[in-house]
Amino acid sequence: QSALTQPASVSGSPGQSITISCAGTSSDVGGYNYVSWYKQHPGKAPKLMLYDVSNRPSGVSNRFSGSKSGNTASLTISGLQAEDEADYYCSSYTSSSTLVFGGGTKVTVL
Amino acid sequence: EVQLVESGGGLVQPGRSLRLSCTASGFTFGDYAMSWFRQAPGKGLEWVGFIRSKAYGGTADYAASVKGSFTISRDDSKSIAYLQMNSLKTEDTAVYYCSRRSGSSRGDAFDIWGQGTVVTVSS
Numbered sequence: 001q002s003a004l005t006q007p008a009s010v011s012g013s014p015g016q017s018i019t020i021s022c023a024g025t026s027s028d029v030g031g032y033n034y035v036s037w038y039k040q041h042p043g044k045a046p047k048l049m050l051y052d053v054s055n056r057p058s059g060v061s062n063r064f065s066g067s068k069s070g071n072t073a074s075l076t077i078s079g080l081q082a083e084d085e086a087d088y089y090c091s092s093y094t095s096s097s098t099l100v101f102g103g104g105t106k107v108t109v110l
Numbered sequence: 111e112v113q114l115v116e117s118g119g120g121l122v123q124p125g126r127s128l129r130l131s132c133t134a135s136g137f138t139f140g141d142y143a144m145s146w147f148r149q150a151p152g153k154g155l156e157w158v159g160f161i162r163s164k165a166y167g168g169t170a171d172y173a174a175s176v177k178g179s180f181t182i183s184r185d186d187s188k189s190i191a192y193l194q195m196n197s198l199k200t201e202d203t204a205v206y207y208c209s210r211r212s213g214s215s216r217g218d219a220f221d222i223w224g225q226g227t228v229v230t231v232s233s
Binding site: 003032033034035036038040045046047048051052055057089091092093097098099100101102103104 | 145154155156157160171172173174207209212214215216217218219220221223224225226
């Protein structure tokens with residue numbers, strides 16, 4: 001199973017909105033509404049930010065939103081803040097009953 | 111407090127075995143599926159495998175990269191999940207995380223993570 005495709009880096013100024021894409025295939029992203037997004041600071045454990053494409057766990061800011069169109073899912077961070085600077089990973093359930101991740105996107109707040 | 115703590119990592123020679131443990135607290139361990147992930151130095155996250163709760167058969171699935179070499183098991187009486195790693199290779203060097211499958215997700219989302227344990231495979 002090939003990894004999902006994410007941009008290596010995305011940046012924005014405080015207050016702006018940014019979007020991270022996560023491209024897969026019909027066997028993963030496109031075939032199921034089971035895309036999750038994780039935030040990770042260097043040396044720390046990942047944190048679940050969105051699940052099932054667009055659902056936020058309790059405690060996650062509503063500045064984080066998710067969507068999916070065809071084989072590509074997206075994470076949007078609105079009102080960008082300094083604390084949003086981190087690595088972000090998407091993941092998807094696959095038709096092989098496995099889980100596949102994207103390569104990760106480094107978000108920089110300018 | 112809901113918590114996962116991994117242990118058992120360390121330095122091991124290629125071809126040898128190692129068993130990692132993931133001790134859970136603060137929730138009913140037996141009600142949840144558990145998964146192992148890893149992250150090689152400077153690299154992204156990789157799913158290793160997954161074990162269902164006993165209510166769903168307690169069976170496990172694995173990534174192709176570890177299938178046949180790694181085995182996940184669980185002891186619900188002790189609230190521990192295990193990752194048995196055999197025939198280790200240098201490319202298995204990584205931080206290994208265990209995680210709890212979210213009870214809210216219909217898919218495979220993981221909401222509680224341990225702090226990770228470092229496995230270094232080197233001669």
